[in-house]
Amino acid sequence: MPPMPRHPIPMVPPMTDHEYEAFDLAGPLPTGITLLQASAGTGKTFALAALAVRSIAELGLSASELCVVxxxxxxxxELRGRIRERIAEAIAHLEATAHLDPDVAITTDPVLIALGRGTDGQPIESAEHLLRLARLRTALDEFDTATISTIHGFCSRVLAIAGGASADTPISSDTDHIVELINDLFVSRFSGSTPAPVTPAQLLRAVETRLKLPDARLYRWNVDDPGPNAGARVRNEFTRSGKIAVVADLVDEVVELVLQQRTDQRRRTYDSLITDARAHIVSSDGVGTVASLRARFSLVMIDEFQDTDQVQWSMFRTAFLDSNSQGISSPVTSSPVTTVLVGDPKQSIYRFRSAELSAYLGALEYARTNGRVFSLRVNWRSDRAVLDGLDHLFGGLAFGDPRIVFESVDAAPDHDVSPFAIAGAPATAAVELRTIGVSGAPAARTVAFADLVAEIIRLLNTATIERDGIAQPLRPSDIGVLVRSNADASRCARALNEAGVPAASSSADSVLGSTAARHWRWLADALARPSSASLVRTAATTWFIGLDGPSIAALTDERLSELIEQVRGWATDLTEGGLPRLMASLRAGGLAGRVLAAPSGERDLTDLEHIAELLQSATSGRPISPAALSDLLTGMSAGAGDTEAESTELLGRRIDRDDDTVKVLTLHKAKGLEFPVVLCPTLWAAPSGSRGSLKHGEVGGQRLIEICKLASNAEPLKGYKDVVAADKQETDGEELRLIYVALTRARHRLVVWWNPPASGQPPLATVLGAAIGTDAKNVEVAALVAASNGTISEVAAVSGPPPALARAAVPTPTLEVASISRNLRDDWRIWSFTAINSASGDHASPSAPGAAVWQVQPEAAPLLGGADEFAGDDPETLDPATPALTPLQSAPAGPAFGTLVHSALERVDFTSGELDAELTSACAALMNHRPLAIAPAALASGLINALQAPLGGPLGSTSLVEVTQVDRRNELDFDLPLAAFDASKIASVMLDHLPSTDPLHPWFVEAAAGALDVSLDGMLTGSIDLVARTVIGDQPCFWIADYKTNLIRTGDYSGPALATAMHHSGYALQATIYLVALHRFLRWRLGAAYEPQSQLLGAAYLFLRGMDPANDSADPAGVHWFQPPLAAIEALDLLFATGAAS
Known part of the structure; x- marks a missing residue:
């Protein structure tokens, strides 16, 4: 994987205090590229919401033109809620001031004031006032059309615009696939006499690091052969350089295999989602996508930009800012989009997730050269006393790079006087250093935690915060304790709880590394093999059954048989009802009581339910086999990091209590949070060494990965020392930034413990040393306090039993059973075609004798792929006289075959010149997991036959092989709100418009007469096999295709036979629902350009077994078109929305 070309990173001059102009929320709206440089607490989200509101009101932007990432x-x-809230506030303000004298001030909010003034600062005319109000009201009504998403959501949109099946590829970890690939490589290449240069585990580390940093390269140190007479040192360097080259080649080879495998198997990870989107944007194929993005969005705002990387920056820069003159590869002709980047480089702490501070610095220089840079200079979080103390601690400190220097900020106008007070105690500084003075980290931690507990109890007993003008006691939830490690978090929470202080811990480590995950895996193994006595015995030790060691040892055969049957019953629950039914059975067996009986019960139950939620999300609540559940758990665990740094937001362990508790958090988990009181008992400790990724750093503008030790198990060679030094500089800088994050969470009081290091240079020592102009080894707290002008105080930490906690400090809430004063509805549910069809009874049964060869599946959930096809067809029961009209005629039947065919068709490009090979490969891969009585090549041949067949109807001789990737969308999911009405109305409305000559007219007559007697109310969900676009004349037209592998015993796939099949299976209802869904989708995506009368072609039901290239294009066998009048679709659209068709 060659690295992508990167934009050069010019050296930005060091930042100085107030180098950039303060950003005025009421000033001129930005154009072009603007970078807002923030500090902790300066209101990044508030600024973004303000820009969105003002752009809508003053510039006339619609909600759909807004993109926030x-x-x-x-x-x-949070951003979505804040922007919506600010729009509502702006509407209320403009409504209240519509008839007031412009000079009458009713607010001090600068944004609301600006809405009533023009660019000259003067009050706007009444007409403009009403126009701005109307714009905001429309934006609020259409707010859901705004793009406010994560970076992964944005990249999904990019790939969707690019078109093709790749946009719908599921996102998952592929670590297990990489491990399998590496193991296969080792078996094939190093199983003989050839020794492996690295272990599989080492190679996995290098490959994962390389994949995580796609633009980086492995640093190769080439040494020419010095000849046999060279000295030992020179010869040794030559030998080692050769080993390094071998390892580097091996890593690059595996990376290429992984990337190829992802493409072939349509597999995508969260990282590859971003790299795929970037690769498309910067390529010549991305010209249309860039133009589409620039045409759609008028304002792009990217939050937390300090956490971006070079891949993301180059994608955003190309998509919205660059022109041809700036050296991008695709010929962009559209104008740049107003783009606002917001970030605080002092809070860049996600290097382990591939964030590159150099990307922020590159964007900073780009904005300095091509736009404007402002700073957010007012802190809306902390009291002035806290900010004064932080100024003294951080003043002049560079956070890992001379270009990132601490910037002093102003306190908000109402933060001069603190509402926090401690009764009966002398006034102390808002920032306090508590000195430990004990040798050895374990002993120092013991003192720190004992002193922490005592200090928290003292504060709960004596401190107050003024709220709404009334001094109220400090609550446990007002306190945040920030620690370095997960172990510290657990120990701290335990110590507080033992002292009677309610505390809850949360860390960024993965829930899949918890005890609950181990119990889930043991249960899943037993569910997969309930007849295995040993697996059931192991499962019996989990919380799900709850037997201890002696009870397991004393199990009788009879009791063991009961347990086996219990586990077998749970396996049946999972297979038939999915995770919801399994969890209901587990809970009914007293699961919660068993878990909560242990001291760590709240923590364990939280983890257990968290994993259940992850499994339910991964399976969409649908039935799943126990073996598949076990594989899912294994795959999720393989993709989860085993350190705090590697865990994702989704997998991070949650707070185990949501009542009034002290919150104990690791530093990464605390980012973005704030507390009235913050205590940091372990920042004095040196950070633990990182695991996982190899060392990497930027050398000469190129990120390099160091594999020297990996390859030769020795100290780095000459060239690699530069990489190691760069890695250390970046790591040390991030540690300083973590200190900044921790110390800027406090509103009113900050307490930090300090203990001199025995060796090394912990980041807190660097901060304190810099504050008094000395090195980290000679920090004198007394000198620091003396120089702080009273903004910092010193207190000696003490150990010993904590004071008693006053009962009033932690009030116990009075609980009562909730009462419900309204009638609960039990008729609202999620409907699908299959659910409606099933609930309507036997209306779909054929009226003609001897025609009952189709069966409707009874599931209520929406079915994908071939799951809506029928299991009763058996090729062995076909009439022997029936000729095999097409290659698929003798293929197996049933839902499994239908699902395989759907999956295979989704994987291939119909227009590929290698369609035969690609389809054969796809069929073979799918049949590895689902063997069928047909060879992959034979199946592929039959499918190609169908793909080349004419589609007829409005498409005439057009076939599927003419539908390109960008003109198709596989499995278009939809969820539509349903008003309350009887399903028979669908048929009645259709009959009002459908000609009596339509082959499906009789089905609608039966359905309207009572065969479709189902009361609907809730949501309508489904997934359309294929939505395709075909240009007819000069107009793009859209149509639906639904693949059917139904086996008709007579072999007759002519029009009348297919109409009978459509009738008896209820497909008329399915086609109707799908056309309404597509109509809504096109109306939303195309807007005023949508002309449904000519662009909505209808639904083609493709009975693949009957399709053949030799078929008559005027009326081809195997294809049934349903093209109801547009008036019917529009009336049904209204019926779904309101319950009435007119």
């Missing part, structure tokens, strides 16, 4: 689901949810 951030990096976590939580941040996305």
């Amino acid at each position: 951030t990096f976590t689901e939580a941040a996305t949810s």
Whole structure:
């Protein structure tokens, strides 16, 4: 995988205090590229929401023209809520001031004030006032059309615009696939006398690092052969350089295999989602996508930009900013889009997730050269006293790079006087250093935690915070304890709880590394093999059954048989009802009581339910086999990091209590949070060494990965020392930034423990040393306090039993059973074609004798692929006289075959010149897991036959092999709200418009007469096999294809026979639902350009067994078209939305 070309990173001059102009939220709206450089607490989200509201009101942007990207689901949810809230506030303000004198001030909010003024600062005219109000009201109504998403959501949109099946590829970890590939390589290459240069585990580390950093390269140190007479040192360097080259070649080879495998198997990870989107954007194929993005969006805002990397920056830069003159590969002719980047480089702490500070610095220089850079300079979080103390601690400190220097910020106007007070204690500084003075880290931790507990109890007993003008006691939830490691978090929470202080811990380590995950794996193994006595015995030790060691040893054969039957019953629950039914059975057996009986019960139950939620999400709640559940758990665990740094937002362990508790958090988990009181008992300790990724750093503008030790188990050679030094500089800088994150969470009071290091240079020592102009080894807290002008105080930490906690400090809430004052509805549910068809009874049974060869599946969930096809067809029961009209005529029947065919068709490009080989490969891969009585090549041949067949109807001789990847969308999922009405109305409305000559007219007559007697209310969900676009004349037209592998025993796939099949299986209802869904989708995507009368062609039901290239294009066998009048679709669209068709 050759590295992508990168934009050069010019050297940005060091930042100085207030180098950039303060950003005025009420000033001129930005154009072009603008970078807002923030500090902790300066209101990044507030600024983004303000720009969105003002752009809508003043510039006339619609909600759909707004694109906001951030990096976590939580941040996305917060941004979405904040922007919607600000739009509502702006509407309320403009409504309240519509008839007031412009000079009458009713708010001090600068954004709301700006909405009533023009660019000259003068009040706007009444007409403009009403226009801005109307724009905001429309934006609120259409808010869901705004793109406010994570970086992965944005990349999914890019790939969707690019078109093709790749946009729908599921996202998952592929670590297990990489491990399998590496093991296969070792077996084939190093199983003989050839020794392997590295172990499989070492190779996996290198490959994963290389995949995580796609633009990096392995540093190769080439040494020419010095000849046999060279000295030992020179010869040794030559030998080692050769070993390094072998390892580097091996890593690159595996990476190429992984990338090829991802493409061939349509597999995508979260990292590859971003790299795939970037690769498309910067290529010549991305010209249309860039133009589409620039045409759609008028304002792009990217939050937390300090956490980006070079891949993301080059993608955003190409997509929205660059022109041909700036050296991009694709010929962009559209104008750049107004783009606002917001970030605080002092909070760049996600290097382990491939964040590159150099990307932020490159964007900074780009903005300095091509746009504007502003700073957010008012802290809305902390009291002035806290900010003064932080100024003294951080003043002049560079955070790992001379270009990133601490910037002093102003306190908000109402933060001059703190609402926090401690009764009966002398006034102390808002920032306090508590000195430990004990040798050895274990002993120092013991003192720190004992002193921490005592200090928290003291504060709960005596401290108050003024809220709404009333001094109220400090609550446990007002306190945040920030620690370095997961172990520290657990120990701290345990110590607080033992002292009677309610505490809950949360860390960034993966829930899949917890005890609960181990119990889940043991249960899944037993569910997969319930007849195995040993696996059932192991499962019996879990919380799900709850037997201890002596009870297991004393199991009788009769009791063991009961346990086996119990596990077998759970396996049946899983197979028939999925995770929801399994969890219901487990809970009914007293699961929660058993778990909560242990001291760590709340923590364990939280983890157990978290994993259940992950499994349910991964399976969509659908039935799953125990073996598949076991494989899913294994795959999820393989993809989860085993360190705090490697865990994802989704897998991070959650707070185990949501009541009034002290929150104990690791530093990464605390980012973005704030507390009235923050205590940091372990920042004095040196950070633990990182595991996992290899060392890497930027050398000469290129990120290099160091594999010297991996290859030769020796100290780095000359060239590699540069990489190691760069890695250390980046790591040390990030540690300093973690200190900044920790110390900027406090609103009113900050307490930090300090203990001099016995060796090394912990980051806190660097901070304290820099504050008094000395090195980290000679920190004197007394000198620091003396020089702080009273902004920092010193207290000696003490160990010993904590004071008693006053009962009033932690009030116990009075609980009562909730009462429900309204009637609960039990008729609202999620419907699908299959659910409606099943609930309607036997209306779909054929009226003609001897025609009952189709059966409707009874599942209520929406079915994908071939799962809506029928299991009763058996090729061995065909009439022997029936000729095999097409190659698929003698293929197996049933849902399994249908699902395989659907999957194979989704994987291939119909227009590929290698379609035969690609389809054969896809069939073979799928049949590895689902063997069928047909050879992959024979199946592929039959499918190609169908793909080359004419489609007839409005498409005439056009075949599927003419549908390109960009003109097709596989498995278009939809979820539509359903008003309350009887399903028979669908048929009645259709009969109002459908000609009586339509082959499906009789089905709608039966359905309207009562065969479709189902009360609907809720949501309608489904998945359309294929939505395709075909240009007819000069107009793009859209149509639906639904693949059917139904086996008709007579072998007759002519029009009348297919109409009978459509009738008896209820496919008329399915086609109707799908056309309404597509109509809504096109109306939303195309807007005013959508002309449904000519562009909505209808639904083609493709009975693949009957399709053949030799068929008559005017009325081809195997193809049934349903083309109801547009008036019917529009009336049904209204019926679904309102319950009435007019």
